[in-house]
Amino acid sequence: xxxxxxxxxxxxxxxxxxxxxxxxxxxxxxxxxxxxxxxxxxxxxxxxxxxxxxxxxxxxxxxxxxxxxxxxxxxxxxxxxxxxxxxxxxxxxxxxxxxxxxxxxxxxxxxxxxxxxxxxxxxxxxxxxxxxxxxxxxxxxxxxxxxxxxxxxxxxxxxxxxxxxxxxxxxxxxxxxxxxxxxxxxxxxxxxxxxxxxxxxxxxxxxxxxxxxxxxxxxxxxxxxxxxxxxxxxxxxxxxxxxxxxxxxxxxxxxxxxxxxxxxxxxxxxxxxxxxxxxxxxxxxxxxxx
Amino acid sequence: xxxxxxxxxxxxxxxxxxxxxxxxxxxxxxxxxxxxxxxxxxxxxxxxxxxxxxxxxxxxxxxxxxxxxxxxxxxxxxxxxxxxxxxxxxxxxxxxxxxxxxxxxxxxxxxxxxxxxxxxxxxxxxxxxxxxxxxxxxxxxxxxxxxxxxxxxxxxxxxxxxxxxxxxxxxxxxxxxxxxxxxxxxxxxxxxxxxxxxxxxxxxxxxxxxxxxxxxxxxxxxxxxxxxxxxxxxxxxxxxxxxxxxxxxxxxxxxxxxxxxxxxxxx
Numbered sequence: 001x002x003x004x005x006x007x008x009x010x011x012x013x014x015x016x017x018x019x020x021x022x023x024x025x026x027x028x029x030x031x032x033x034x035x036x037x038x039x040x041x042x043x044x045x046x047x048x049x050x051x052x053x054x055x056x057x058x059x060x061x062x063x064x065x066x067x068x069x070x071x072x073x074x075x076x077x078x079x080x081x082x083x084x085x086x087x088x089x090x091x092x093x094x095x096x097x098x099x100x101x102x103x104x105x106x107x108x109x110x111x112x113x114x115x116x117x118x119x120x121x122x123x124x125x126x127x128x129x130x131x132x133x134x135x136x137x138x139x140x141x142x143x144x145x146x147x148x149x150x151x152x153x154x155x156x157x158x159x160x161x162x163x164x165x166x167x168x169x170x171x172x173x174x175x176x177x178x179x180x181x182x183x184x185x186x187x188x189x190x191x192x193x194x195x196x197x198x199x200x201x202x203x204x205x206x207x208x209x210x211x212x213x214x215x216x217x218x219x220x221x222x223x224x225x226x227x228x229x230x231x232x233x234x235x236x237x238x239x240x241x242x243x244x245x246x247x248x249x250x251x252x253x254x255x256x257x258x259x260x261x262x263x264x265x266x267x268x269x270x271x272x273x274x275x276x277x278x279x280x281x282x283x284x285x286x287x288x289x290x
Numbered sequence: 291x292x293x294x295x296x297x298x299x300x301x302x303x304x305x306x307x308x309x310x311x312x313x314x315x316x317x318x319x320x321x322x323x324x325x326x327x328x329x330x331x332x333x334x335x336x337x338x339x340x341x342x343x344x345x346x347x348x349x350x351x352x353x354x355x356x357x358x359x360x361x362x363x364x365x366x367x368x369x370x371x372x373x374x375x376x377x378x379x380x381x382x383x384x385x386x387x388x389x390x391x392x393x394x395x396x397x398x399x400x401x402x403x404x405x406x407x408x409x410x411x412x413x414x415x416x417x418x419x420x421x422x423x424x425x426x427x428x429x430x431x432x433x434x435x436x437x438x439x440x441x442x443x444x445x446x447x448x449x450x451x452x453x454x455x456x457x458x459x460x461x462x463x464x465x466x467x468x469x470x471x472x473x474x475x476x477x478x479x480x481x482x483x484x485x486x487x488x489x490x491x492x493x494x495x496x497x498x499x500x501x502x503x504x505x506x507x508x509x510x511x512x513x514x515x516x517x518x519x520x521x522x523x524x525x526x527x528x529x530x531x532x533x534x535x536x537x538x539x540x541x542x543x544x545x546x547x548x549x550x551x552x553x554x555x556x557x
Binding site for chain 2 (some may be wrong): 112
């Protein structure tokens with residue numbers, strides 16, 4: 001085979017990859033305060049320090065972390081449960097599966113609309129509860145949209161991400177169920193026990209990967225916090241965009257520092273994931289031996 | 291014990307089905323809602339306001355819909371082809387930097403979208419790609435590729451290249467051997483890659499707004515202000531068009547796959 005052939009095949013990817021790195025690299029350089037076009041040429045960590053020191057900005061970091069952590073953990077747990085329900089008996093329920101696939105096709109912006117239609121204080125659920133006599137008035141329905149508890153954002157993420165996790169883990173779990181899980185049950189282990197001790201541990205690589213994907217996404221995505229979030233404090237991506245479009249161009253460095261913080265945190269989490277997966281891979285041999 | 295377990299799993303499955311289907315069914319209904327004061331369970335009246343917004347005059351959605359579908363189909367085809375090329379390089383060759391490249395392919399999934407969007411925006415202004423359809427296609431491609439490369443790598447590894455090489459041994463040129471032997475075998479994978487890329491591109495809001503600068507109008511970009519503005523009737527009308535058109539494109543792609551596999555098994 002010719003030496004240049006793989007590079008020829010990779011050339012479009014490499015071009016797009018360079019564009020990607022140029023974009024991310026530019027964000028990082030500007031986050032250090034180096035923006036020659038605005039006559040800012042001093043390289044400094046001052047903008048990062050301010051993101052962490054200024055309470056208003058650091059509140060954004062916390063909001064984003066909470067949203068990403070809570071929604072991703074819940075999505076991983078419920079996604080695995082849903083996946084177990086889909087693969088029960090070792091065969092996949094096809095009709096249910098077709099429906100579970102739908103939220104993957106529906107964008108986050110429409111998931112936000114669903115949450116508004118059902119869970120706002122004059123939404124469908126509040127009306128139904130009112131007629132059942134559970135609610136005295138609109139105000140009795142808990143405010144979960146546009147408030148600092150961020151429950152609306154988390155619910156919209158869950159609507160999208162539980163099916164995503166279930167779908168992501170499905171192939172692995174159904175193949176494990178069909179072989180090892182059934183063997184364990186035939187040997188007398190009750191269903192839940194064989195699930196927890198055999199199926200689930202073997203599925204963990206896929207679950208972890210799915211978790212990483214949804215965590216990174218929900219930590220850095222603009223749409224849901226923009227549509228359903230509180231006015232103050234805003235999630236990092238929303239606050240970063242506000243700084244970005246500020247007419248005072250010096251604010252751009254703050255925007256980029258916030259992007260830098262997002263980038264560093266997701267990279268740190270990926271590094272931990274990488275390290276963990278290497279470790280289990282190395283230990284893989286004696287997993288059954290011990 | 292076993293029956294109880296299955297009952298719980300059934301409840302889980304049906305709860306999921308309901309919470310997915312109910313909002314999707316309410317959506318088209320809500321695009322006709324007129325006045326709906328608290329605490330009525332049903333609207334007082336219905337209106338065609340949503341339909342007028344969609345299909346008449348200055349706000350006609352059809353041109354936006356068709357150009358939006360065309361843009362996303364372009365991204366889909368390009369992403370499937372580049373995914374296939376990358377997968378072939380990664381599966382069939384050993385070369386310097388292979389590990390690095392295969393690691394780099396997942397980066398767009400990990401790097402926060404806003405960080406990339408703002409960073410690349412300035413780069414695109416310099417390159418003259420900001421506010422252009424080409425620019426939007428390029429950034430959509432970057433976000434679709436991790437998924438198409440993943441699918442195509444699995445498919446390519448599974449099919450292998452022994453048949454293609456055999457064709458070459460028998461005297462067919464590499465290009466013809468690929469076209470007549472391998473391509474039909476990987477076509478279902480290409481089509482599911484394309485579907486994935488399509489949906490990623492079609493759903494993209496922030497990236498499109500940022501790079502397209504509001505000049506490249508996709509259905510997402512036009513729809514979101516109504517969701518944000520709180521006019522639920524018009525928002526629901528746009529969202530219905532969005533979901534319906536997506537399902538339509540997917541059904542068409544599915545039919546394409548079936549035709550293809552049917553033709554293959556007919557040989």
